[in-house]
Amino acid sequence: MIDLFSPMGAVRALLPEIVLSAWALLVLLVVAWRHRTSADCRLAGWLSAAGVVASAAALVWLWGSGARSTGLDHMITLDWFRFGGAAVILFSAFATILVSIRYLDREGLVAPEYYPLVLLSTVGMLFLAGSADMIVLFLGLEVMSVGVYILAGYDRRNPASAEAALKYFLIGAFASGFLLYGIALAFGATGQTNLQLIGAQLATGPASLMARLGLALLIIGMAFKVAAVPFHMWAPDVYDGSPTPVTGFMATGVKVAAFIALSRVLIVSFPGFDQVWQPIIGALALVTMIAGNLIALAQKNIKRMLAYSSVAHAGYLLVALWPGTRLGAAAVLFYLLAYSLTTLAAFALLGSLGTGGERDVSFDDVAGLSRRRPWTALGLAICMLSLLGFPGTIGFIGKWTILEAVLAEGQYILPVVLVLTSLVSAGYYLPLIMSMYMKPEGERPAWKELVLAQPGAAIVFVTVAAVVVFGILPSGIVDASLRSAATLAQTVMPMAGR
Amino acid sequence: MAPDLLGPALALSAVLFSIGAAGVLLRRSAIVLFMCIEIMLNAVNLAFIALALLHGVAGHIMVFFVMTVAAAEAAVGLAIILVVFRHKQSVDLQHVNLLRG
Numbered sequence: 001m002i003d004l005f006s007p008m009g010a011v012r013a014l015l016p017e018i019v020l021s022a023w024a025l026l027v028l029l030v031v032a033w034r035h036r037t038s039a040d041c042r043l044a045g046w047l048s049a050a051g052v053v054a055s056a057a058a059l060v061w062l063w064g065s066g067a068r069s070t071g072l073d074h075m076i077t078l079d080w081f082r083f084g085g086a087a088v089i090l091f092s093a094f095a096t097i098l099v100s101i102r103y104l105d106r107e108g109l110v111a112p113e114y115y116p117l118v119l120l121s122t123v124g125m126l127f128l129a130g131s132a133d134m135i136v137l138f139l140g141l142e143v144m145s146v147g148v149y150i151l152a153g154y155d156r157r158n159p160a161s162a163e164a165a166l167k168y169f170l171i172g173a174f175a176s177g178f179l180l181y182g183i184a185l186a187f188g189a190t191g192q193t194n195l196q197l198i199g200a201q202l203a204t205g206p207a208s209l210m211a212r213l214g215l216a217l218l219i220i221g222m223a224f225k226v227a228a229v230p231f232h233m234w235a236p237d238v239y240d241g242s243p244t245p246v247t248g249f250m251a252t253g254v255k256v257a258a259f260i261a262l263s264r265v266l267i268v269s270f271p272g273f274d275q276v277w278q279p280i281i282g283a284l285a286l287v288t289m290i291a292g293n294l295i296a297l298a299q300k301n302i303k304r305m306l307a308y309s310s311v312a313h314a315g316y317l318l319v320a321l322w323p324g325t326r327l328g329a330a331a332v333l334f335y336l337l338a339y340s341l342t343t344l345a346a347f348a349l350l351g352s353l354g355t356g357g358e359r360d361v362s363f364d365d366v367a368g369l370s371r372r373r374p375w376t377a378l379g380l381a382i383c384m385l386s387l388l389g390f391p392g393t394i395g396f397i398g399k400w401t402i403l404e405a406v407l408a409e410g411q412y413i414l415p416v417v418l419v420l421t422s423l424v425s426a427g428y429y430l431p432l433i434m435s436m437y438m439k440p441e442g443e444r445p446a447w448k449e450l451v452l453a454q455p456g457a458a459i460v461f462v463t464v465a466a467v468v469v470f471g472i473l474p475s476g477i478v479d480a481s482l483r484s485a486a487t488l489a490q491t492v493m494p495m496a497g498r
Numbered sequence: 499m500a501p502d503l504l505g506p507a508l509a510l511s512a513v514l515f516s517i518g519a520a521g522v523l524l525r526r527s528a529i530v531l532f533m534c535i536e537i538m539l540n541a542v543n544l545a546f547i548a549l550a551l552l553h554g555v556a557g558h559i560m561v562f563f564v565m566t567v568a569a570a571e572a573a574v575g576l577a578i579i580l581v582v583f584r585h586k587q588s589v590d591l592q593h594v595n596l597l598r599g
Contacts, residue, residue, distance in 0.1 A: 138567070159585040162584075187553065
């Protein structure tokens with residue numbers, strides 16, 4: 001048991017975040033002296049990877065010690081939902097760092113400040129995923145976002161990268177404005193900033209206009225961050241223009257943190273408002289699935305296709321969020337893991353197929369990849385099948401848990417659209433596999449001189465193996481996500497019952 | 499601020515927020531967009547201060563955090579705008595069109 005109101009309790013509860021913040025500052029200090037050669041850059045990368053491992057060790061210790069708060073979750077939560085989300089976020093950061101070590105070398109981006117930025121935005125993600133208070137939620141979101149704005153424009157000699165940073169920054173700050181106004185209105189309606197206390201306060205009276213408006217603005221702000229249609233306009237451009245490892249980081253870490261926080265806000269703070277938010281979330285999910293998949297069909301280059309596919313997957317996640325039940329929250333968590341593993345591997349592999357941001361690697365460019373580089377082709381093929389939701393991969397189990405959660409609520413439109421749009425998505429995932437395995441090699445493949453160098457190859461191998469292994473033996477992870485969601489619900493029930 | 503100013507203060511904050519949001523949607527210069535976003539954030543600050551009359555000091559605390567975050571955002575945002583200006587010799591979003599949504 002941890003008393004979050006005592007200083008020592010707060011330190012224990014925040015140990016993963018504290019370790020990672022301190023480590024990021026340490027790396028920044030090292031980098032101040034050693035930042036000239038690519039060896040220095042690699043040193044910073046390895047140091048940062050060690051920092052993520054240290055933070056993960058603190059997380060495992062906290063998780064394993066069965067920490068629960070003595071009463072109210074003050075500022076930060078202590079439930080499995082936070083720990084599960086944090087584990088996915090830390091893995092995403094770890095994989096991103098390992099893939100970046102050789103990628104930055106190859107692209108001539110010798111500026112080791114990259115790694116502290118990754119660590120600091122990871123700290124923001126951890127706070128966002130663990131927030132029990134609107135203040136922490138907002139600060140976590142901003143720490144995450146400001147770091148990622150810079151990372152998006154990291155290749156600053158490349159105009160596309162600079163443009164991606166500008167678009168991400170303007171839209172991100174705009175979205176923060178909405179989110180903040182939503183927080184202000186929720187505070188105005190209840191006088192509380194703690195998520196549980198907001199929920200308790202709202203349960204006492206009828207739904208006021210101020211609370212409804214606040215809820216709507218909160219959802220809009222978060223919808224921008226997770227790139228749900230119609231708030232997705234920035235996502236393809238930003239994902240396309242950023243350096244590819246950063247794209248993988250944005251598409252996974254940011255989305256995981258934002259979805260965990262959104263689930264928590266909806267389920268903990270607004271449980272009695274489901275008549276208000278269910279139609280909004282349902283409508284967002286519908287248009288996101290349909291538009292995301294249809295536009296992805298029209299893409300010629302692989303990076304943009306993956307960007308739109310990530311928009312489509314935000315739609316599936318919104319479907320999982322729709323029921324607002326334990327089962328739904330568990331499906332959100334499981335799907336976040338499934339989607340993150342697959343997307344990280346896909347972007348890392350794409351990073352070995354071109355140069356200069358991989359913006360011009362088209363479906364034709366990978367023709368004949370299976371003969372020249374069978375392992376890369378196999379990995380990419382497994383990722384595409386998992387994103388498609390093919391049985392035997394983790395993506396299939398993820399979609400299965402979503403369907404189960406939504407069908408349990410007796411809702412049929414969302415599951416039908418989810419299945420139909422998944423079928424549509426075969427129209428852009430499968431051509432990539434066909435191009436790699438069935439077409440003859442082109443004239444001058446962009447990837448001829450490139451390889452996925454160590455240590456990136458090792459982490460991609462682990463990730464792809466996890467996609468398959470958890471696809472065949474999912475029960476351990478499914479149980480863990482169900483238990484995580486159960487602890488989330490436990491913190492709500494006494495409040496909602498008042 | 500007298501308690502009877504709560505309504506007008508919230509109304510002013512809503513108007514300011516709308517002006518800022520409309521500006522972001524209608525204007526084309528990155529700098530002006532950024533200024534509009536700052537107006538939105540300050541509209542929220544006004545709302546927090548007004549609501550602190552009702553609900554106590556948490557509103558005031560939030561304002562300090564928002565100001566700090568806005569300052570950090572300004573530092574990063576202006577740097578990004580500078581980088582784009584070096585590439586395009588312009589901060590007009592109409593010229594920022596390498597990537598098409």
